[in-house]
Amino acid sequence: MNDIDRKIISSLQEDNRISMSLLAEKTGLSISAVNERVRKLQSNGTIQRNQAIITPGSVGLDLLAFLFVDLHPDCDEDAFVQEARSFPELQELHHITGPHSYLAKVRVVDTNGLQQFLKQRLKRLPAVAKTETIVVLQSEKETSILPV
Known part of the structure; x- marks a missing residue:
């Protein structure tokens, strides 16, 4: 895991509904590159699931x-x-x-x-x-x- 993966994870933890275009902007990557990294983080188990946090x-x-x-x-x-x-x-x-x-x-x-x-x-x-x-x-x- 590198610094870009950490930026992606950090952003997704704050808001897992963030658009891939905004995530690409934050990381300096293309949208397709961000999509690919997110998919890898999901498939390797780093990102376990996406869910709503209810009060x-x-x-x-x-x-x-x-x-x-x-x-x-x-x-x-x-x-x-x-x-x-x-x-x-x-x-x-x-x-x-x-x-x-x-x-x-x-x-x-x-x-x-x-x-x-x-x-x-x-x-x-x-x-x-x-x-x-x-x-x-x-x-x-x-x-x-x-x-x-």
């Missing part, structure tokens, strides 16, 4: 929580991960170091929604030994933009 509150998902998830020592961890990935409330799941097995980011409507998610979904998984929940009061910064 959670605008769709009623007002509660953000982080969960520490502890698994039973002899559980089927792959089965846990497979099942957890299917939960739409679960935005992120990270295998972590330290006293806990996983860190999860969850968005739900309210505290009742969080309780239902924990009780009806997450804690019903056979691998889950216990959870610890941290409710977010206010998010000061949240981004998916990488510093390229």
